[in-house]
Amino acid sequence: xxxxxxxxxxxxxxxxxxxxxxxxxxxxxxxxxxxxxxxxxxxxxxxxxxxxxxxxxxxxxxxxxxxxxxxxxxxxxxxxxx
Numbered sequence: 001x002x003x004x005x006x007x008x009x010x011x012x013x014x015x016x017x018x019x020x021x022x023x024x025x026x027x028x029x030x031x032x033x034x035x036x037x038x039x040x041x042x043x044x045x046x047x048x049x050x051x052x053x054x055x056x057x058x059x060x061x062x063x064x065x066x067x068x069x070x071x072x073x074x075x076x077x078x079x080x081x082x
Contacts (some may be wrong), residue, residue, distance in 0.1 A: 001025075002063035004055065006039065007032065016040055019050060019069055021058050034058065040073055050076040 003024040008017035017039040020032035036058065037050035055073055059065070065073060 002033065002058065002061065004063050004065040004069050005035065005056060006068060014042065016017070016042075019055075019072065021063055037076070048072050048076050048079075052076060052080060067070065074078075 001022055001024045002021060004021050005028060006017040007020045007022075007029060008015060010019055018032075019037035019039065021034040021036060022028075022030065022032040026032075034054060034066050036054040037048070039049075040047040050073060054072075055065075
């Protein structure tokens with residue numbers, strides 16, 4: 001089963017995340033199938049860049065987003081409509 005989840009790539013006390021599609025059996029920092037966005041929580045307001053076309057593609061293929069990724073996708077959809 002595919003999962004859309006966060007992959008931390010930042011250093012200590014400087015988190016930076018990639019939104020990746022990977023097999024749910026792999027560890028979160030392991031191999032990924034596709035990278036669909038980035039999330040930087042440190043600036044105020046935080047920066048979220050999501051490729052919604054790729055997210056929709058993977059959701060149609062049966063990928064399940066984690067709860068935090070689902071919130072980030074909702075935020076990016078709202079900002080795209082505005």
